[in-house]
Amino acid sequence: MKYIFVTGGVVSSLGKGLAASSLGTLLELRGLRVIMQKFDPYLNIDPGTMNPYEHGEVYVLDDGAETDLDLGHYERFTHTNLSRLNNLTSGQVYQSVLDKERAGKYKGRTVQVIPHVTNEIKARMQEVTEKMGGDVIITEIGGTVGDIEGLPFLEAIRQFGHEVGPGNVLYIHATLVPYIKAAQELKTKPTQQSIAKLREIGIAPNIILCRTEHPLDSDVREKISLFGNVPIDSVVEVRDVKHTIYEVPLKLHEERLDDNVCRQLNLTTPQPDLSRWRNFVQRVIHPTHHVRIGVVGKYIELQDAYKSIYESLTHAGAAHDCKVDIVRVDAESIEKAGPDLYLAGLQGILIPGGFGDRGTEGKITSARYAREKGIPYFGICLGMQIAVIEFARNVCGLAGATSTEFDKAAAHPVISLMEEQKKVKQLGGTMRLGSWVTDLVPGSKAFDLYHSATITERHRHRFEFNSDYKELMEEKGMLISGTSPKGDLAEIIELPAHPYYVGCQFHPEFLSKPNNPHPLFFGFVRAAMQHHAAADPVC
Structure with missing residues (x-):
């Protein structure tokens, strides 16, 4: 087993996660089995309860772990299938150490950062090695060198490198080389100081x-x-790429990073075959077609809040040789000015997941606009619930229909708290999380897109479609095309009479990859292209 540790200095947001993911891509294409993981210094147990403004999106894994968004890059750029083992936070480390202390596992010794905290971090690396195997483990250390909360992790990887020995460990340090416009030159001093700080450790x-x-x-x-x-x-x-993050592996290969890594780790591999990756990048950069898709949300000004959704649209667009121009629409703006100003001229409308009632009415208005205008609509998690609420109000005639998340005394709670959630007191890690099976209705749009009667998708929610309203909604034209195996939970809804009006309770964006777009995103972009062609045959 070979170990690669990626650290960062000078400033945050340098793209360590993308660099680590891109290196993983290159090593995989050389025939190596790559495992990725992220160590985060913050004291939260996981990012599940963190505000998107603080942290961006929460990326959910098959086993239900709520993790850092960089794990999304890891899974998109490589074939590694990650679990809660692959994201370690200071909160998890200290919780484990204190639990052991209370249980007397340290036999009365004074509990200290060294060796007890660092041993806990190293134990996670050993556990990943034993349980996941592979040829290379790439570990990204969150934060920047010099952050006080990151010191135990840096000390742990220093010790670990000494233990596994030379030729088995590689330290990669990412830094900023800023360009000073007034002097018209690049400055290396921040990099020098960052490296000096790392050497002190x-x-x-x-x-x-x-x-x-x-x-x-x-x-x-x-x-x-x-x-x-x-x-x-x-x-x-x-260097900053011009068009898409998927250029990064190609640029790093040009810099011979993968050659260098293999040489220093004594790995004998063939050169990577980058042809499929290059073809994908070319379709992203030089597409034949284009569509404009509006994403209506409440964290719309924050790039990382819907990171996986934006990437999934890129994947689906490339599969159709189509550029997807994403139009970010603030749901509250629609509440103030109406939908025409923001949604007219779009070929598709997507409403992503979220929590809380801010902007809800703007989203409901957007769903109605898409339904009545025949514009392809895709609702994810809350976006599906929004579609149900809109349909209940404006098609079924249920005035006041809403979710009990927004109004506990709703006249018509068409979306309600899941039964098993009613006794939950703690917020972290208690939602319906991870991979669950869904059965599809033959002949439905979902069935035709998946080409399967049974699928597995990742979930993150507390509220669900209220089955008391199922019969009425089906009478009015809504099809529940995907259900849990017992049939008690609605997982996918669609309107068969509409060109593409689909909502899913799960998060399909977590399973989309560059050369393997998710079926529902694939169908959504295709419908948007057809809508565009119908409106303007010249395009």
Whole structure:
């Protein structure tokens, strides 16, 4: 087993996760089995209860773990199937240490960061090694070097590297090389200081990833090589890509990063076959068609809040040789100004998941607009519930229909709290989470897209379709095309008379990949293209 640790310095948001994922892509294409994991220094047990403004989206795994959004990059860029083992936080570490202390596992010893906390971190690495196997484990350390909360993780990976020995461990450090416009030159001092800080901890980087907006000339590379104490070919330029994040593996391969890693870890592999990846990137950059799809949400100004949805639209677009122009629409703006100003001219409307009642009426208005105008509609989690509420009000005539999440005394609670959720007191990790089986109705749109009678999808919700209203809604034209195996939970709804009006209770965006788009996103983008062609045959 070989171990690669990716750290970051100078500033956050350098793209360590993308760099780690891209390296995983390249090593996989060389025939290696790659495992990815993320160590996060924050004290939350997991990001499940964190505000999207604080953390971005919560990425859910098959086993129900609520994890960092970087694990979404890991699964999209590689074939690794992750579990709760692959995301460790300081909160989990300290909770485990304190539980052991209360249980007397330390036999009266004074409990300290070293060795008890660092041993707990190393134990997770050993557990992943034993349970998941593989050839290479790439571990990203969250935060930046110098953050006080990250010190135990850095000390742990220093110790771990010493224990597994030279040739089995590689430290990759990502830094910023800023361009000072007034001086018209790149500055290496932040990188030098970041590396010096890492050395104080006892870690000497083997490879330095230089995030930059401008090319690194030979003088800059030589300076970083000298002060970083690495060969010049281990100074890797990571320039901002112009079109799509999926260019990053190609750029890193041009910098021979994967060659360098394999050489330093004594891995003998063939060169990667990047043809399929290149073809995908070309379809993203130079598509033949285009559509405009509106995403109506309440965290719309935050790029990372709907990260997996945006990527899934890109995957589906590339499969159709189509550029998806995403129009971000604030649901509260629709409440104030009406739908025409924001939704006219769109070829598709998507309402993502979310919690709370802010912007809810704007979303309901958007769902009605899509239904009445014949515009393809895709509702995910809350987006499905919104579609049900809108249909109940405006087609079934149920005035005041809503969710008990928004109004506990609703006249018509067409969406209600799941029975098993009613006794739940704690918020973290208590929703319906992870992979669940859904049975599909033959002949439905969902059945035709999946080409299967049974599917497995990832969930994250507390509220559900109220089956007391099932008969009425079906009479009025709604089809519940996917249910739980017992038939008690509605998982997919659709309107057969509409070109594409589909809502799902699960989160399909967590299973979409660049060369394997999710079926529901694939169908949605195709319907948007057909809507565009019908409105403007020239396009």
